[in-house]
Each structure stands twice: as C-alpha cells, then as structure tokens.
Amino acid sequence: MSIFSIQLLTGLAYGMLYFMIAAGLMIILGVMNIVNLAHGTLFLISSYIAFTFISQNVGFWAALLLAMAGTAILGIIIERLLIKRVYGKELEQVLLTFGLTYIIADTAKWIWGTEMHTIAVPALLDSSITMGSMVFPIYRLFVVLVGCGLALLLWYFESRTRIGAIIRAGVDDRDMVSALGINVGLVFTGVFAFGAALAGLSGVLGGPLIGIYTGMDSEILVTSLIVVVIGGLGSWKGSFIGAILIGLIETFGKVWFPSLSMLIVFLLMVVVLIIRPQGLFGREVA
Amino acid sequence: MKKNLLIMFLLLIAAAALPFIVSEYGINLAAEICIMAIFAMSLGLIMGYAGMVSLGHAAFFGIGSYTVTILGSHLSNFYLLILGSIVLSGLVALITGAIFIRTSKFYFLMITLAFGQLLFALTWQLKDLTGGADGMKISSTMNLGFGDIVSPLGIYFVMAGAAILVYIFLRFFVHSPAGKIIKGVMENESRMKALGYDPRIYKLLAYSVSGALAGFSGSLYGYFNLFISPDLTNWMFSGQVMIMVIIGGVGTLIGPAIGAGLFIFLQNFISTYTERWPLIMGLLLVILVIVGKGGIIHWFDLLRSKIFYRRSQKRMEYAQNHAQKEEVTN
Numbered sequence: 323m324s325i326f327s328i329q330l331l332t333g334l335a336y337g338m339l340y341f342m343i344a345a346g347l348m349i350i351l352g353v354m355n356i357v358n359l360a361h362g363t364l365f366l367i368s369s370y371i372a373f374t375f376i377s378q379n380v381g382f383w384a385a386l387l388l389a390m391a392g393t394a395i396l397g398i399i400i401e402r403l404l405i406k407r408v409y410g411k412e413l414e415q416v417l418l419t420f421g422l423t424y425i426i427a428d429t430a431k432w433i434w435g436t437e438m439h440t441i442a443v444p445a446l447l448d449s450s451i452t453m454g455s456m457v458f459p460i461y462r463l464f465v466v467l468v469g470c471g472l473a474l475l476l477w478y479f480e481s482r483t484r485i486g487a488i489i490r491a492g493v494d495d496r497d498m499v500s501a502l503g504i505n506v507g508l509v510f511t512g513v514f515a516f517g518a519a520l521a522g523l524s525g526v527l528g529g530p531l532i533g534i535y536t537g538m539d540s541e542i543l544v545t546s547l548i549v550v551v552i553g554g555l556g557s558w559k560g561s562f563i564g565a566i567l568i569g570l571i572e573t574f575g576k577v578w579f580p581s582l583s584m585l586i587v588f589l590l591m592v593v594v595l596i597i598r599p600q601g602l603f604g605r606e607v608a
Numbered sequence: 609m610k611k612n613l614l615i616m617f618l619l620l621i622a623a624a625a626l627p628f629i630v631s632e633y634g635i636n637l638a639a640e641i642c643i644m645a646i647f648a649m650s651l652g653l654i655m656g657y658a659g660m661v662s663l664g665h666a667a668f669f670g671i672g673s674y675t676v677t678i679l680g681s682h683l684s685n686f687y688l689l690i691l692g693s694i695v696l697s698g699l700v701a702l703i704t705g706a707i708f709i710r711t712s713k714f715y716f717l718m719i720t721l722a723f724g725q726l727l728f729a730l731t732w733q734l735k736d737l738t739g740g741a742d743g744m745k746i747s748s749t750m751n752l753g754f755g756d757i758v759s760p761l762g763i764y765f766v767m768a769g770a771a772i773l774v775y776i777f778l779r780f781f782v783h784s785p786a787g788k789i790i791k792g793v794m795e796n797e798s799r800m801k802a803l804g805y806d807p808r809i810y811k812l813l814a815y816s817v818s819g820a821l822a823g824f825s826g827s828l829y830g831y832f833n834l835f836i837s838p839d840l841t842n843w844m845f846s847g848q849v850m851i852m853v854i855i856g857g858v859g860t861l862i863g864p865a866i867g868a869g870l871f872i873f874l875q876n877f878i879s880t881y882t883e884r885w886p887l888i889m890g891l892l893l894v895i896l897v898i899v900g901k902g903g904i905i906h907w908f909d910l911l912r913s914k915i916f917y918r919r920s921q922k923r924m925e926y927a928q929n930h931a932q933k934e935e936v937t938n
Contacts, residue, residue, distance in 0.1 A: 324696065333790065351714060355714070357714050357717055357718060359663075359847075373813040404894065407898055408897060408898075412661075413661060413854070413858070414663065414897050415894075416663075416717065416850075416899050417850070417851070417854055417893060418893075418894060418897045418898075419889070420851075420893065420895065421889075421890040421892075421893030421897065422890065424886045424887065424889055424890030424893070425887055425890035425891060425894065426890075427886070428884060428886040428887035428890065429887060432887070445800070460804065460928045490819070532714065538841065540725070540842070540844065544721060544722055544725040544843070547721060547722055548718075548722050550718065551715060551718055551719060551722070577620075580733075581733035581734060581735075582733070584725070584726055584729035584730070584733070585726060585729075588722060588723070588726040591719070591722060592707055595710065595711065595715075595719070596706060596707060596710075598711050599711055599715075603916040
C-alpha cells in the first residue's frame with residue numbers, strides 16, 4: 323500500500339512535468355500551427371543552464387528564474403529570427419525546428435559533455451513527510467503543487483482575460499484575429515516565448531527528478547507529443563489530464579511491466595485516436 | 609519521356625563505371641548511398657506524391673533490418689529473408705497506417721514519430737529478441753544463388769541493382785492509375801472523393817508500399833553493415849531521411865535519391881574532420897530552409913526557367929522595340 327501511494331505521487335509529479343512542457347507545445351501548435359520539434363531541446367538547455375548557475379553557487383530559485391528567462395529569450399530569438407520567415411509553410415517549419423534540435427543538442431553536448439548531471443533538490447524542500455508508514459518526499463509534492471497552480475493560472479488566463487480570448491480565437495481562426503486588428507506577429511512571438519519558458523520551468527523542476535543527460539530531449543519531446551495527441555488542441559484541460567494519465571501509466575507501467583511501459587502509452591494514444599481523433603478535449607480545428 | 613530514358617541510361621552507366629574510378633572506401637560509400645537512396649525514395653513517395661509527412665519512417669527500416677537479422681539465424685535463403693522483411697514491414701505499415709491516416713497533417717507527423725519511438729523503445733527493452741542496446745550481428749551472408757557475395761564490389765553491385773529496380777518500380781507505380789489517383793488525392797481530396805474514389809484506401813496503399821520499400825532498404829542495410837542497433841529506429845534517423853528527401857527535392861522520384869547521395873557523402877566527409885557533424889548538419893538544414901528554394905532538383909528547374917525566362921524576355925524586348933520603330937515609321 324505504501325509503495326502504491328508513493329508511486330502515485332511520483333506518477334503525478336512526472337505528469338506535472340509533462341503537463342508543463344506539453345502545454346507549451348500544444349499552445350504553439352494550436353495558435354501558430356507549428357510542431358515545435360525543438361521543444362524537448364529547450365527543456366534540455368534549460369536544465370543545463372540551471373545546472374551551470376547552481377554549480378556557480380547561485381541558489382536554486384534564482385537559477386530557476388534565470389533558466390526560464392534564458393529559455394524564453396532563446397525562444398524569442400528563434401521565433402523572430404527564423405520561424406517568422408517560414409510562417410504558413412508546414413514542411414519548412416518542421417525542418418527548421420528539426421535542424422534547431424541538432425544545433426542546440428549538439429552545442430549542449432559540446433559544452434556540457436555526455437556524462438549525466440543532476441540538480442540537487444533545494445535545501446528548503448529536501449525533506450519528507452511521514453504519514454503512518456508512508457514517506458513522501460516534499461519535493462515531489464511541491465512539483466505536483468506547482469503543476470496544479472500552473473493549471474489554475476492558465477485556466478484563469480484562458481477564460482477570464484483578454485490575452486486568453488485572443489489566444490483562443492487564434493486557435494479557432496487565425497485570419498479573423500488578424501483582421502480584427504490584433505498584431506498577430508506579436509501574439510506569435512509571445513506564445514512561442516511563453517511556451518519556451520514553460521519548457522524551461524519543466525526542465526529545471528525536472529532536474530532533481532529525472533537528471534540531465536543527452537538524449538533526454540528526444541524522450542521528453544515524444545512524451546509531450548503523445549500528451550498533446552491524447553489531450554487535444556485548444557485546451558489546457560486536455561494537456562493537464564493527458565499528462566497526468568501518461569505520468570501515472572509510465573510510473574506504474576515501469577513497476578508492473580518494465581519492458582512494455584512505452585507500448586502501453588502508445589496503445590492508449592491509439593485507442594484515443596480511434597475513438598476521438600481530435601483528442602479527449604480537443605475542439606475540431608483544421 | 610525520351611529525356612528521362614536518357615537520364616536513366618546515363619545513371620546506369622555511371623553506376624556501372626563508378627567502381628573503376630573510386631577506391632574501396634568509395635565503393636563502400638556508394639553501396640551505402642544506394643541503400644539510403646532506396647530508403648529516401650520510399651519516404652519521397654509518401655511525402656511528394658501523397659502529401660504525408662512522416663517522422664517515423666525509420667521504424668520500417670528497423671523492422672526490415674531486424675527481420676533479416678533475427679530470422680537470418682534460422683534461415684539462410686537470401687530471397688526468403690528479403691521477402692519476409694518486405695512483407696512484414698509492409699503489413700505493419702498497413703495496420704498502423706489504417707489508424708494513422710485518419711488524422712490530419714500535424715497529427716500524422718506526431719503519431720508516426722511516436723510510433724517510431726515505440727519501436728525504438730521496444731528494440732531496447734526486448735533484450736532477448738533484439739539484443740537490446742548492444743545491437744545484433746547478422747549471421748547469414750548475401751547469396752543470390754551463385755555463391756556468397758562478400759567483396760565490397762559485389763555488395764555494391766547488388767545494392768546499385770536494387771536501387772535501380774526500386775526506382776523503376778516506383779516510376780511504374782507513380783504513373784499507374786492508382787498512382788495518379790494518389791496524387792489526385794494529395795492535390796484535391798474532396799474532388800477525388802466526389803469522383804467516387806475513397807481517399808483513405810489510396811493513401812493507405814501509398815503508405816504500405818512506402819513502408820515495404822523502407823523495410824527492403826533496411827534489410828539490405830543489415831547485409832551491408834553486418835551489425836544493427838536500436839539507433840536504426842530512432843526518430844532522429846527518420847528526420848535524417850526526411851532531410852535527404854528535402855535536399856534532393858520533394859515531388860520527384862530521383863530527387864530523394866540524389867539527396868541521399870549528397871547527405872551520406874557530406875556526413876562521411878565532414879565526420880572525418882570534426883565530431884561536430886550534427887551541429888553542422890543542423891546549421892546547413894536551417895540555412896537550406898531559410899534561403900533554399902526547394903531541393904537540388906528544383907534548383908536545376910529554377911536555373912532552366914531563369915535561362916528560358918531571360919530568352920523570352922529578350923524576345924519580348926525585341927518585339928516591343930520593333931513595335932515602337934513601326935510606330936515611328938508610321
């Protein structure tokens with residue numbers, strides 16, 4: 323029983339990490355119509371940035387903010403300098419972001435090497451709560467809380483603010499939004515930077531849980547793509563629930579069927595696709 | 609058509625003459641290029657003629673090479689092994705394609721990517737069957753019915769022959785009625801539906817043929833490299849094939865093959881000087897996307913149309929000048 327609840331907590335924590343990164347991926351795809359293959363690499367680079375700052379004795383929290391800001395700036399540069407030139411050309415966008423994964427990942431390999439790094443759990447959260455016979459690491463609880471808080475915040479932005487309305491409208495009908503006099507270019511840059519910052523947040527928070535290693539970017543990208551497919555476009559709710567599902571399935575799958583956890587995740591995606599091709603909470607968009 | 613025949617004839621001569629020009633290293637490289645050309649042509653078929661962009665095509669390549677290797681320890685008939693991997697990868701493409709093609713463009717891309725990674729994970733995790741991260745050695749040797757083929761030259765000729773066969777097959781396929789319908793579906797799906805064709809069947813046909821050919825190239829790669837590892841199914845490899853298709857030119861048959869040649873050549877050439885090939889490849893790709901106008905094949909077309917454009921412009925200027933002169937004389 324105690325192992326079960328700890329697994330549950332771990333699964334939820336992983337799910338929250340997936341939610342953070344998939345939410346960014348989903349909104350970039352929904353608004354800009356771009357499958358950002360470099361999204362996993364942004365996650366990776368953010369962990370490395372935080373790792374470097376922390377090893378220079380900058381505190382965890384300052385490193386978190388710096389890494390998020392760094393990833394957001396990188397996102398802005400990528401969007402303004404490169405992606406802007408290929409708006410509306412699907413194949414070119416795919417290739418461009420694919421090229422970026424090579425550039426960023428190989429540069430990271432160059433700078434930080436191929437050995438595995440870890441980020442230490444911040445001192446404030448480096449303890450655990452004991453409940454009866456169960457021991458819960460506080461850091462995992464913290465990640466779950468951050469994820470839930472982010473979901474609430476995003477839900478508030480989506481349904482209660484003007485920016486949220488613009489973004490929702492952008493998912494449904496991009497041309498109409500620009501016809502209404504809204505600066506679509508600015509919205510796109512903002513969305514891309516925001517998505518990158520979310521990947522950055524996920525990367526730093528994931529550091530103490532997953533570690534940092536080459537090849538991690540591919541794994542996280544694939545997982546978040548599956549989350550987006552399962553959850554559907556145009557709603558944070560879908561990404562949230564999809565991410566929790568995947569986090570739980572992966573964690574429990576690794577315990578019960580160690581060699582088939584990926585297969586179960588994939589089969590779930592196939593089932594969702596057969597029943598609801600637009601995803602669990604997706605709106606029908608082109 | 610006559611021009612195409614001429615090009616094919618020239619290619620044949622080039623393929624036959626190549627071994628007499630280059631070193632043994634070059635022959636090996638050429639054999640690898642032929643295999644990758646088949647792989648790239650198979651992806652080029654669905655990308656250029658059916659409008660399906662897949663990022664999981666390495667899955668079929670992997671299925672082909674693992675089939676040959678795993679079955680090869682029980683069976684030694686070259687033709688049966690190759691046939692087995694073609695059929696198996698084609699079947700997997702048929703089954704998965706039936707689910708995948710229900711989705712729109714971006715979803716298709718993401719799902720094929722996920723499928724490729726699924727196979728990647730399975731090749732890692734099913735250690736007893738696939739050898740896991742250590743990979744596998746292929747035990748059977750290539751034998752077309754007249755003795756084992758082990759020399760680089762022999763292997764090259766087999767691979768070149770296979771590449772030419774695949775090219776000819778694809779030419780027939782693309783120009784067949786089914787091939788034309790597939791292209792029609794890509795250009796205007798609702799119109800083809802109105803004409804009474806079921807787009808899904810034709811998309812699925814293209815996807816299955818493409819998967820089977822990718823499996824074919826994978827099985828040849830097994831014989832060529834004698835060692836296979838899970839990396840053959842990784843999505844980065846799928847992406848590299850996509851780059852080959854794009855460098856060469858989407859929407860043509862020979863373009864992807866040329867792209868494969870250039871890619872493999874550059875990869876080998878640059879890798880001898882620096883470890884940073886991935887970085888350089890990424891940069892080249894980004895530059896190609898930002899400034900490039902289509903692939904190599906399209907550059908030739910562009911060049912030709914520019915020359916013709918100039919000529920016709922001159923003619924127009926000439927005509928205008930004449931018209932003015934006539935006005936003056938009047």
